[in-house]
Amino acid sequence: MGVNEDIKRFSINPEQNLELLLMTEVVGLESLHYGYFEDVPENIELADIRRAQLRYTTTLYDWIPKGVNSVLDVGCGIGDNARYLVSKGHTVTGISPDLNHIQYFSEKEENLEFVHSTIQDYNSEKRFDLVLMSESQNYFSMEDGFSKTIQHLNPGGHLLVSGHWTRSGKDEYEMMHWEDQYIEKASEYGLVLQRQQDITQNIIPTLGYIHHLLTHNLRGLVKFVDIYAHRFMPRRTALAKLFLGGQIGKADGIIDYFERFVNPENFAEHSSYSRLLFIQEAQ
Ligand SMILES: C[S@@+](CC[C@H](N)C(=O)[O-])C[C@H]1O[C@@H](n2cnc3c(N)ncnc32)[C@H](O)[C@@H]1O
Structure with a gap:
């Protein structure tokens, strides 16, 4: 259907x-991401999901290359990944167009700035060492995502993406990008794949x-x-x-x-x- x-x-x-x-x-x-399971309990409860969501963030953090300080968190949701990064000593700008997300941020938070914007409308003088897209890359076109990444990256910077992809174009997944096409398109913008891991089962x-x-x-x-x-x-x-x-x-x-x-x-x-x-x- x-x-x-x-x-x-x-x-x-x-x-x-x-x-x-x-x-x-x-x-x-x-949190707004799916979480990361290593061992799966027989009957999963809300507390297990919350633990898995925290594990998602900590395992994602292992992907941040050494030397990265500033991070642009594109589609930052309610800010849990961003706050974890701040707790590890990074400065983070998070952007999200969702009106419901504004309430989760305060102007007083040190090293964490929230901007209510889509990536398409985001134009800052700031440059970042890493652009993070955690489950947000499918909300905009590859072209918008890559051109805005390039616009806001320091030379030699990184793009880290964690999220889902379509494998068949089936209706409910058709708004997702195809992973192979994504990697190919990234190379057109000078973004070269350094590391890749399938975590579907997690x-x-x-x-x-x-x-x-x-x-x-x-x-x-x-x-x-x-x-x-x-x-x-x-x-x-x-x-x-x-x-x-x-x-x-x-x-x-x-x-x-x-x-x-x-x-x-x-x-x-x-x-x-x-x-x-x-x-x-x-x-
Ligand atoms: C599934 S949530 C992921 C939130 C967070 N990154 C996480 O890992 O928990 C997707 C996020 O992308 C944001 N988003 C949707 N459209 C966007 C756009 N055009 N530009 C930037 N972010 C967008 C949503 O508002 C939301 O914050």
């Missing part, structure tokens, strides 16, 4: 991304957990609200459905779309997750 374009636009709207809001406000996560357990929540808890909650509304506000609910019918259907479609996206078998078959470190070659 094709993913409705409308649903896609609605759910990943840069200024108010429902997918990300769902993770923090509904699932209750304190992130899959988180998908399983979110999939379970969506199929059981969230569907149940939506049903509960529907029954409650019909029972206690029958007239208003009927009217709302009459006027908002399309929008209500859209909400269902969004859950369907997320469900397919995070389905672990579907993901393993049509997608992958890896880390790539590039260095800007000398001009």
Whole structure:
């Protein structure tokens, strides 16, 4: 079944991304990335996901080359990777266009600056030793990502990408880049691949957990609200459905779309997750 374009636009709207809001406000996560599992407990709980998310950040940190001081964290989410980098002595500028993310940052934080912007609109005089894209590289075109990276990198700087890729172009993963094409395109911008690692199996357990929540808890909650509304506000609910019918259907479609996206078998078959470190070659 094709993913409705409308649903896609609605759910990943840069200024108010429902997918990300769902993770923090509904699932209750304190990070927006998937996490990194080494050993998988039999029954995964929220605390396991949080530990895995911290491990994601610490293992990502191992990829930062020696000598890197300043970092531009593109699509910084709610700032946990950025703060970890700051705790290790780096100065970080994080950018995110999502209005919901502003509240997670304060102007008082030392060595951490937040800029409410897309990468496309970001134009700074600052230059960085490393540009980080942690699960953000698919939100913009490769051309925008690479040209802005080059614009803001110190000579000989690095680009570190950690995130998912499509392997088949299937509907729910079609907005992702293909890893091979990404590496090839990077070389056109003078960014040479230094290191690459597939970590699909390390992130899959988180998908399983979110999939379970969506199929059981969230569907149940939506049903509960529907029954409650019909029972206690029958007239208003009927009217709302009459006027908002399309929008209500859209909400269902969004859950369907997320469900397919995070389905672990579907993901393993049509997608992958890896880390790539590039260095800007000398001009
Ligand atoms: C999945 S979250 C990842 C957050 C964080 N990097 C992490 O690893 O937890 C994707 C991030 O990319 C941001 N984003 C979306 N569109 C963007 C764009 N055009 N330019 C820069 N960031 C964007 C989102 O707002 C969000 O902060």
